[in-house]
Structures are given as C-alpha cells and as structure tokens.
Amino acid sequence: MSAFTDRQTADLVLGAAAEGEQGSAERDRRMSDWQRVTVALFRIYRPIAAWFLGMVVVVVTVASVIFSHVSPQSVSLWLIIVGFGSKYWLGIVAVMLISMQLRSFVANGISRRAFLAGAGVFSLLAALFFALLGPIGHAVEYVLLSLFVDLPAGYPAVSVSGAIGEFGHALPANLAFLVTGAAVTAGFYRFGGLLGLAVMIPALVPISVAESLFNFNDGAEVTTRFMPYAVALLLSLAATAAGAVLLRFQVRDVAIRRTAS
Amino acid sequence: MIELRNLTVRYRHTVAIDDLSLDLPTGKIYGLLGRNGSGKTSLLSVLASFRKASAGTVTIDGVDPFEDAALMAQTYFGRDSLDANDGDRVARVLDFARWLRPSWDDDYAGRLLETFELSTRKRISALSRGQKSSLGVVLGLASRAPLTILDEVYLGMDAVARTTFYRELLADYLAQPRTIILSTHLIEEVAGLFERVIIIDRGRLVLHEDADELKARGVAVTGPADAVDAFVAGRTVLSEQRLGGVRQATLYGRLDESDSAQARAAGLTLGPVGIQDLFVHLTSGHPELEAQR
Numbered sequence: 001m002s003a004f005t006d007r008q009t010a011d012l013v014l015g016a017a018a019e020g021e022q023g024s025a026e027r028d029r030r031m032s033d034w035q036r037v038t039v040a041l042f043r044i045y046r047p048i049a050a051w052f053l054g055m056v057v058v059v060v061t062v063a064s065v066i067f068s069h070v071s072p073q074s075v076s077l078w079l080i081i082v083g084f085g086s087k088y089w090l091g092i093v094a095v096m097l098i099s100m101q102l103r104s105f106v107a108n109g110i111s112r113r114a115f116l117a118g119a120g121v122f123s124l125l126a127a128l129f130f131a132l133l134g135p136i137g138h139a140v141e142y143v144l145l146s147l148f149v150d151l152p153a154g155y156p157a158v159s160v161s162g163a164i165g166e167f168g169h170a171l172p173a174n175l176a177f178l179v180t181g182a183a184v185t186a187g188f189y190r191f192g193g194l195l196g197l198a199v200m201i202p203a204l205v206p207i208s209v210a211e212s213l214f215n216f217n218d219g220a221e222v223t224t225r226f227m228p229y230a231v232a233l234l235l236s237l238a239a240t241a242a243g244a245v246l247l248r249f250q251v252r253d254v255a256i257r258r259t260a261s
Numbered sequence: 262m263i264e265l266r267n268l269t270v271r272y273r274h275t276v277a278i279d280d281l282s283l284d285l286p287t288g289k290i291y292g293l294l295g296r297n298g299s300g301k302t303s304l305l306s307v308l309a310s311f312r313k314a315s316a317g318t319v320t321i322d323g324v325d326p327f328e329d330a331a332l333m334a335q336t337y338f339g340r341d342s343l344d345a346n347d348g349d350r351v352a353r354v355l356d357f358a359r360w361l362r363p364s365w366d367d368d369y370a371g372r373l374l375e376t377f378e379l380s381t382r383k384r385i386s387a388l389s390r391g392q393k394s395s396l397g398v399v400l401g402l403a404s405r406a407p408l409t410i411l412d413e414v415y416l417g418m419d420a421v422a423r424t425t426f427y428r429e430l431l432a433d434y435l436a437q438p439r440t441i442i443l444s445t446h447l448i449e450e451v452a453g454l455f456e457r458v459i460i461i462d463r464g465r466l467v468l469h470e471d472a473d474e475l476k477a478r479g480v481a482v483t484g485p486a487d488a489v490d491a492f493v494a495g496r497t498v499l500s501e502q503r504l505g506g507v508r509q510a511t512l513y514g515r516l517d518e519s520d521s522a523q524a525r526a527a528g529l530t531l532g533p534v535g536i537q538d539l540f541v542h543l544t545s546g547h548p549e550l551e552a553q554r
C-alpha cells in the first residue's frame with residue numbers, strides 16, 4: 001500500500017504523467033549547459049528567496065507599526081533592512097553554491113566551467129533583483145506610510161535620482177558579497193583548513209572594498225565615502241572582478257569532494 | 262575506446278595510481294577489483310572528471326573527458342557516498358537529474374523507485390545506508406549514461422536489494438547497451454555480470470582480462486584426498502577444502518591436455534574456479550605484477 005502511494009507521489013514529482021513537465025523537460029534538453037545551471041538554480045532558490053522576502057516584509061511592517069506609535073519614522077526601514085539583509089543573504093547563497101551545489105551539478109554531468117558560467121549569470125541576476133528591490137520597496141513604503149502617517153522631513157525622499165543612487169550603491173555591494181562568499185568557500189573546499197584561511201585574505205578584498213566605500217550615513221541613506229561615486233564604483237567592480245578571477249582559478253579543476261568540508 | 266596512458270594520481274606524498282596504462286573497449290560491463298586503498302576510486306574519479314590526473318592521459322574516443330561538456334554529460338559516476346545534500350528530499354535529487362541529464366529516463370526512474378520502495382518525500386538524511394545506495398542505483402541506471410560508473414554502490418543494501426540491483430543492471434544493460442564499470446568487494450556475488458575484469462593493486466595494474474579467460478587461469482580439482490594430494494604436488498594451490506576423504510583444491514595456472522587427462526585418469530573432477538579466489542591470490546602478499554592490456 002505504501003509503495004503504491006509512493007509510486008503515485010513519484011509520478012507526480014517526476015512528472016511522468018504531467019504534460020507540462022514533459023514540455024519543461026524538453027525545453028531543458030534544448031538549453032545549453034550553463035543555461036540549465038542558471039534555470040536549475042532559480043528553481044532551487046526561488047522558494048528560499050520567497051521566504052526571505054516574506055520575512056523582510058513582515059519585519060518591516062511590524063517595525064513600521066511600532067515606530068509609528070513611538071515616534072515619527074525618519075528613516076526608511078525597508079532601505080536599511082533590505083540593504084543590509086539582501087547582501088548578507090546573497091553572501092550565504094554564494095557559500096551554498098560552492099559548498100552544496102557544485103558537487104551536485106558536476107555529479108549530474110555538468111562541467112565546472114558551465115557551472116561557474118551558469119552560477120555567474122544566476123548571481124548577476126540575483127544581485128540586480130535585490131538591488132532593484134531597495135528603491136522599489138522604498139517607493140512602496142513611502143506611499144503606504146504617507147497614507148497613514150505624516151512623514152517627517154528627515155525621511156529619505158523618493159525620487160528617480162534617489163532610486164538610481166540606491167540601486168547604484170546596492171548593486172556593487174551585492175556583487176561583492178556574492179563573489180567573496182563563493183571565493184572564501186572555494187578556498188576551503190579546494191585547499192582545506194590552513195590554506196583556505198590564507199586564501200580568505202584575497203577573497204575578502206571585494207567585500208572590504210565595497211563595505212568601505214558604500215554604506216549608510218547617519219540619516220540611514222546610502223552614500224559613498226572617501227571618493228566620488230564613479231571612482232568608488234570602478235574600484236569596487238575591479239576588486240569584485242579580481243575576486244571572480246580568484247574564484248575561477250580555485251574551481252576550474254577542483255576535485256569534487258564527498259563532503260563540503 | 263577508453264584509453265589510459267601512464268596515468269598517475271597523487272595526493273601529496275601518497276601515490277594512488279602509479280603509471281597505469283589500460284585500453285577499455287566500450288560497450289561492456291567491467292568489474293574493477295582491488296583491495297582497500299588500491300586506487301579504484303581514484304581511477305574512477307579521473308575517468309568521471311571528478312578529479313584531474315596528476316600525470317598521464319585519459320581519452321574517451323580520443324577526447325580528454327576532463328571538463329569536456331559532452332563527455333561529462335554522458336558519464337555517470339555513483340560513489341558509495343551519495344553525491345546529494347543531506348537536507349534535500351529524494352524528489353529534489355531526482356529533479357536535479359531530470360533537469361541536467363540529457364538521457365534521463367523518468368519512467369524508468371519511477372519504476373526503480375517502486376522496486377526499491379523509496380519514498381520521494383524522504384530527506385536524504387533520513388534514508389538508511391542501504392536506501393541511499395538504492396537511490397544511487399536509481400540515479401545511475403535511470404541516467405542511461407553511455408559511461409556508467411558504479412563505485413561500491415551496494416553498501417548497506419540487503420541481499421534482496423542487491424539481487425534486485427544486479428537483475429535490473431543486467432536487464433537494462435541488455436536493453437540499452439553501454440559501458441558499465443562496477444567496482445566491488447562482493448566479487449563472487451557480482452562476478453557473473455562481468456564481461457571483463459580489471460584488477461589493480463597499490464595503484465598498479467595487475468590484470469585486465471576477459472572474465473572467462475580469467476576463470477580459465479585456475480581450476481578446481483575434486484576427488485579422493487590422496488589422489489588430489491598427488492596431483493597438486495608442485496602446483497600453486499590457492500585454496501583447499503576437505504570433507505571426509507574428499508578434498509577440493511583450487512589451483513592457479515592453466516592445465517594442458519595431458520594434465521587434464523592425467524587428472525581424469527586419477528578419478529579427479531576438474532571445474533572452474535571463482536574470480537574471488539584468483540583475485541585473492543593475485544593481490545595478497547607481494548606477487549609479481551603481471552600487467553596485461
């Protein structure tokens with residue numbers, strides 16, 4: 001009886017009886033390897049990202065309600081929480097890409113090169129999505145708060161230039177966290193404990209640069225420190241690109257271990 | 262044709278594969294035998310592009326398989342430790358194979374899941390050792406990869422599951438011929454499947470031979486103890502058994518026609534020997550390596 005139930009489940013899960021699934025499988029077969037990697041990663045992380053965003057919405061909503069009863073909200077909670085939360089979340093995703101997904105993909109016949117390319121596209125799109133989420137959510141937060149409370153003058157104004165600035169600060173930081181997370185993990189995966197620790201030093205450069213240059217000011221607005229934005233952006237992207245080169249060097253011929261450690 | 266030339270795999274100060282050369286015609290079932298630490302998994306890892314060789318070359322139909330997208334897609338390597346994340350459910354592991362394996366057979370995977378009584382809802386961490394092995398077999402067979410490598414995938418499987426595995430493997434091989442390399446310590450149990458046998462020891466090739474020819478390297482002599490004692494004197498005895506006045510001795514080495522006639526004249530029965538006896542003889546102690554292609 002239980003086997004029968006499992007068989008039904010298997011049919012549902014494997015999609016043997018579902019035409020939509022068969023069409024999807026056919027589409028998968030027509031894709032190149034890196035495209036399959038990108039699509040598979042979106043399938044894996046879509047529900048995880050939905051949970052993360054759901055939690056962010058709940059936290060921001062609850063915090064906004066509490067703030068509105070205590071004092072006027074002079075900062076964008078959305079910008080702060082998404083700004084901090086998304087880059088750290090992306091960093092954790094990058095750790096998982098190397099520690100968990102690399103082995104699974106290679107074990108299913110995907111080359112390391114195709115994995116890196118597919119994961120790179122996935123990471124870029126994820127970084128873009130979360131960078132866009134900041135200004136879009138900020139605008140939504142502004143509209144909703146305006147409906148219920150009088151926003152104080154200190155609340156970050158919503159404008160096109162402001163949105164571009166928020167996006168422009170979040171994107172390089174997101175990319176830096178992704179590359180550093182993957183490069184640090186790849187160092188331990190490839191070289192083990194001691195050498196992995198040594199590799200951490202260059203691997204942490206992208207995050208160090210991005211965190212030094214892009215941050216929140218006292219008014220909880222994203223800002224650039226020490227130099228003009230264009231120079232800071234170039235510096236951060238260069239450090240991230242160097243991290244990506246390090247990552248590629250570490251993964252291009254790494255032995256596929258039985259465990260992540 | 263899979264060709265290995267002077268293949269060497271090193272782990273810092275340990276040489277796992279030592280200058281090994283081998284030609285493996287495709288479309289056969291190979292048994293890869295060796296003692297613990299003999300280098301079997303290292304050899305298979307290189308074949309499957311899980312690891313880069315330290316020296317030497319590997320080619321499949323003339324192409325180096327390492328990082329070759331087409332060849333990697335056509336290779337399945339099932340290790341004794343399932344290459345899946347503990348937190349994933351069985352369904353997710355199968356999803357992966359369906360998304361990524363061009364030759365994945367969903368229907369066959371479903372039938373195998375039913376045969377091995379595996380639930381798709383269970384997490385990998387909740388599977389027993391034997392169930393993990395069964396899942397590895399499902400992935401290996403349903404992937405329908407032209408090069409299927411199974412490295413001790415039977416670990417923890419009970420006798421029924423192992424028998425089912427062997428039956429399914431043979432049936433699927435006959436239906437979808439491909440190259441299958443089986444690494445195992447349960448030699449007698451699987452020996453019937455092997456078309457060719459590769460034996461390695463301490464990273465070096467001991468033997469690569471047709472399974473039937475290998476079996477012909479030895480002979481089991483059975484009969485009255487005195488007659489057997491007289492016949493085996495001066496020959497290499499791999500093993501022996503006694504029951505009352507009857508003795509069976511397993512000899513290493515082929516018997517020529519006159520030897521066979523002499524044995525029969527003495528009332529002795531000649532029979533085939535098991536591959537395991539020959540394997541033990543060839544890999545125990547320090548026998549001279551007799552590498553053959």
